[in-house]
Amino acid sequence: MSLDHAILGFLQYKPLSGYDLKAVFDISVKHFWAADQSQIYRTLSRLAECGWAEIERVEQDDRPDRKVYHITKSGSDELIRWLMTPLPKKSERIPELIQIFFAGNLSDEEILTMFERLESHCRHSLEELQQIQKMKGGNVESAPRRDAFFWMLTLEYGIRMTEASLAWLEEVITRIKNGRHRVGE
Amino acid sequence: MSLDHAILGFLQYKPLSGYDLKAVFDISVKHFWAADQSQIYRTLSRLAECGWAEIERVEQDDRPDRKVYHITKSGSDELIRWLMTPLPKKSERIPELIQIFFAGNLSDEEILTMFERLESHCRHSLEELQQIQKMKGGNVESAPRRDAFFWMLTLEYGIRMTEASLAWLEEVITRIKNGRHRVGE
DNA sequence: ATATATTATAGGATAAGTCTTATATATGAT
DNA sequence: ATCATATATAAGACTTATCCTATAATATAT
Known part of the structure; x- marks a missing residue:
């Protein structure tokens, strides 16, 4: 679904951590796709498992270490593929x-x-x-x-x-x- | 959430079975609230547990027995209460x-x-x-x-x-x- | 002093919904 | 004859999302 691809979309611009992504969602796509912090982290792990992203561990002294996610070639391909794929039309709930x-x-x-x-x-x-x-x-x-x-x-x-x-x-x-x-x- | 109250809304008009409800959803509110058959049955059991609906077993010879749900006083009160309650505004996902x-x-x-x-x-x-x-x-x-x-x-x-x-x-x-x-x- | 916010990640519990399959009989269509 | 459709209910597995909590250090405000 779309959270995966929204994250891939942002990683396509530049590598980001889960924390970064939460902030990026909140200032850009929040109006039509609010993302839960917890869900972002879970999805990132899955993207890495799929091979669509790779984790770079960035150590920090004063703060918890960051896990910066880089999009891979296959992640990038997947993003492009999805962008051109018609979405299954399911009526939104109002x-x-x-x-x-x-x-x-x-x-x-x-x-x-x-x-x-x-x-x-x-x-x-x-x-x-x-x-x-x-x-x-x-x-x-x-x-x-x-x-x-x-x-x-x-x-x-x-x-x-x-x-x-x-x-x-x-x-x-x-x-x-x-x-x-x-x-x- | 809303499926509970949509079902209560229909039961307020008249008693219905899960099967009836699926049909009613499909010809009336499908455009803005598509309901899964399986989900309707699960929700009905829950409504009965809550005391918002009561089950009337209708035996049939040729077909499986029907479970017709009747809205109770407390179910009706709950419906009215909900109809006047502002919905928590959560941006829809597009x-x-x-x-x-x-x-x-x-x-x-x-x-x-x-x-x-x-x-x-x-x-x-x-x-x-x-x-x-x-x-x-x-x-x-x-x-x-x-x-x-x-x-x-x-x-x-x-x-x-x-x-x-x-x-x-x-x-x-x-x-x-x-x-x-x-x-x- | 104490509380809250910021940076950073992540698990547990729960809710809500989807998809598939099972059961059982009858009818109508090919 | 066989296949699909209608009537009727419901469990299993899974996905997606939400809410809460935990951890841990620093910084800022009251």
Whole structure:
């Protein structure tokens, strides 16, 4: 799955330790792929077992030793292969839609509260993403334009989707306020 | 998590067996919550253990006996409680965005192929959703308007998001064809 | 003084989900 | 005749991810 390949992707740029990777995930792909620290370490061991990465032990006096992972030729090949492979389409799980689907069990007031909660959450996410986009304008300059272009695309995608969600939620709230969900009762 | 509550939601409408539930999931919430048959049965046992559902054994001569699950008062309370509870916001995982993020490793030609693949997949999903929407127009009439309203909302959401994805992908493909990802190289 | 944060790795327990297979009967299609 | 499909339930093995905890030294803040 994708965590393996996300890690290979980062190792392709340069060798990194598990600790480094956690930090790198948190400042770059967290919005669409949050990685658990524990899971990163476990996955790194597996990558090394597979021969997709090699471990370099870096001794340190004051800190615990670092295990820096280098991507191998076969790891690099695997990354390229995966990047061109269509992903098995499995519908993502959206628990919010379960709440909406069964919202008929709630009172009109509770429903409105629910949607307004979803809306404010969505607005907050949008602000976060826009904030990142602003800062990234400078942040990304160290990378080749080609890489930076695709990094920005993933942010742009997040923003577009969140904007669309927000627009939809606002529309739905208006409809509910106009009692459109009660028509015909 | 949500499978528990999705099942409680359906049991709130009427008592169902595991087999029934699998069918119900597949024709209603599959687009945003695909449920594995095996997982449904496991979850049902757990719901019964929790006291949120009760089992009625229905003997049949020609077929294996059915275990029909009835929601209890405490199950119903739990459903309502959950519907009003804000969900812990955990960013969803979008493996496609990992592929896009690291697309810089591919050639221009491969990149275009990748995005066109994503676009056609997206177009296909949209058609599927629109097809369901058309059919549901009649399908849903048996339910109270209030419930049907929220069922349709979840479909509408899927369509809006897929439309937004598609529009974005088309735009990105144009930009790539114009060589915008190579600017400054 | 004490608590928290940073750097660094990793195991244990648990949860959640997927895939496969087993069992059993009936019906319809090729 | 045989094969697939529908009805009905459920265990086994495995994967992936999450949460918590442990270890260990240093540094900074209260």
